[in-house]
Amino acid sequence: MRQTMPVRLGAAEDTLIAQLKSVGADATAERITVAGLPTRRVESYHYTDLKTLLRAVPPLAQAANEASAPALRVPGAYQLMIANGVIQSASTAPAGIIVGKADGGVLSTRDDILVHLNGALAKDSLTLTLESSVDPVIQIDRRIEGEAAHAADSLKVFVADGASATILETFSGSDAAHVGNHATYVALGKNAVLTHITVDLSARATSHFATNEYHLAEGAKLRTLVIHAGAGLSRTQLFPRYEGAGAHGDITGLNLVSDGQHADITMDATHAVPGTSSQPLFKSIARGRGKAVVQGKLVVARDAQKTDAKFMHQGLMLSDEAEILSKPELEIYADDVVCGHGSTCGKLDEDSLFYLMSRGIPQEEAETMLVRGFLEELVDPIEDAALAEALHGVIDGWLLGK
């Protein structure tokens, strides 16, 4: 007597199923056939209902013939490019880097549709082995060119014990309704130090999905900065795992959303062993009818005593119609820990604005100053001066590009 509702599949799902079948990924195709794309009923997609947001999926990407100008140039950086899922040949690598290629996806299996899709569709992956400390910034220029295309690519990075490096990933491409599904897997050896920055500068018509998985060994230090400033629909998933005592993560992100955009940064971090720490810090700025989503989950395993983790999200609303939705989450199984989270949301402080304007600074300029001040905290810790300047450029570009 009980009735079950079959999942109704939309155009995007039909295309995905056909594409998956064409590459022999029947299991993932079956998964979509049964469950469809995640809706708000799926906890981890509560605010990013892919079923309604992703209306159409373009054909699978073919190798690119032409390339647009690089979205971001950092003087002195060593550049590698993946265009339309194909790894491009590169100049000789600086000392300490071994560049290679491997088959297929890089992410660990996980109950997540973007992870499954990337695993099924990414043909080969770029591998970087950092044997010793690398000075120049390593830039991975990931782009989708030409006609609207559905592209999946993947990158795997190993940072050897004691090595340090800075990796910048930029996402860009031609102005078309692309769907990009990018994956990055990073393993940090003992006492390795990595700064990992990803900047989405895709065109507004593009849907950008990225999943970054991190594994930190003893004493490893990771700093990330995710900046969303491009695609109309974007979701970046961050899955750090602290697997060695003394591992520490400063997982940070910046959601810049304008009218009509939907940007989601979702972190799901696991403190797996005793004595690890993390300080996730995310900021969202929304204007027009933009929608910013930040979800941040801290899982502390039964054994992970003495974990010290504090998640923070700050939202800034620049218009009355904007939306900032946040879901911090604590899931704690060890009793001797110091964990917390905070989430605030509001508009620019009237008093500060008045202070600046009463000193002769026009309103718009005063607002920009305050917003810059609000963001300073995220860009400040980046040591490479040329890189920091480039990032400031991205932020200013967004602030002025109303």
Next chain:
Amino acid sequence: MADYDDIPTLKENIDRATVDSVLALDVDKYKYGFETAIESDMAPKGLSEDTVRFISAKKNEPQWMLDWRLEAYRRWLTMTEPTWAKVHYPKLDLQDMYFYAAPKSSPAPKSLDEVDPALIAMYDKLGVPLREREILAGVERPNVAVDAVMDSVSVVTTFREELSKVGIIFCSISEAIREYPELVQKYLASVVPVSDNYYATLNSAVFTDGSFVYIPKGVRCPMELSTYFRINEKKTGQFERTLIIAEADSYVSYLEGCTAPMRDENQLHAAVVELVALENAEIKYSTVQNWYPGDKDGKGGIYNFVTKRGDCRGDNSKISWTQVETGSAITWKYPSCILRGDGSRGEFYSIAISNGYQQVDSGTKMIHLGKNTSSRIIAKGIAAGFSDNTYRGQVSAHAKAKGARNFTQCDSLLIGDKCGAHTVPYIESRNGTAVFEHEATTSKISDDQMFYCQQRGLSEEEAVALIVNGFVRDVLQHLPMEFMVETQKLISISLEGSVG
């Protein structure tokens, strides 16, 4: 935990009373776990349209009510059980359950003398006075009006006459359906729609009893109103429905308590509580939830799947929820406020304590719709034993809720390393003028705190009780006086034996 067998041979010079009180800590502390032999009238087992008709007929309900229930039942058939909560439990077989159980007594007792004495004795044992207390010479204590609900029916409601003098209606919902149909039709399901969720819809189809409160315009209810819920029969579910309406400028404080016998089976309690506050009205709703939590191995206990929601319909109205959750095997409960009226206020104060194999997923929703609405959430979760304790709360400001304001603080305390404490807030700001603040922490009782207390002569358990009481104090102070003392005792009972 020590067993009787683990106690070494007693020395002569040890005070017998001390030993007894220590040993008493180890036996199951659930003191309401007795069962009362009262003959009951039951519905046939299982759930079908016939069950719904049976319940409606038993209650002498008008046709509109039966139609309403049947529609809910048909709707329910198309729904599935929610799975998003962080609780895991064996599914209940609804076809192996009784949906109606009522103590057999004269059909409509005119006075307490016609009520089965065993029943009054049971309530006495639970500490609930059903006889309106005579005022003793020189000793005047505030009265509390009680509606006592056992299994599926309300057995007695006290102080009705005194309340009716000021125009307050306080009776069981079944009576209200018969006697005040226009009020019930106007407000029933106006806060929790029939198809709101799986359990609420099930409740709409098969609810059996509960309380109905109507406070007329401008009246301040002269005493605390309360309902005491008791599940007694085996294999029954309790589906209570409470509706409280506070007209403009009125005030009411309402308390709810609940207990059940110890059994090794799981029983279902799926209630719906609706509050409506009109202009400038204030409703204060306090719950001390102490359903049987199951034994130390996690066997038995009540599934408490409850939908509670208040609607601040009028401007400047206020609804305040205070809850102390110590019982139930599984708790799934989110008392919420819809802040519809401009300037309305919602408050939620909660202490959720879990021990043994209890699983709690509880919190609140504050939906800001009106201008300048404000809400405040203070939630304290304490997990011990093998339990899981989740706070899940939503705060949202809609586009028209200019100047909405929320402050949330949720703290969790872990006692022992086999339990889990989780916090899942949903913070949704759809409006530039809304200001939201959310803060959450998780910690354990520090060694320093314990050392400090023990150094001053407190035992380990006394020290834990003291620290925990300090931890939850900002919630306790929002409970009515009579409840506060009781709750403090309850907290120390729930946590005894959880140290180490």
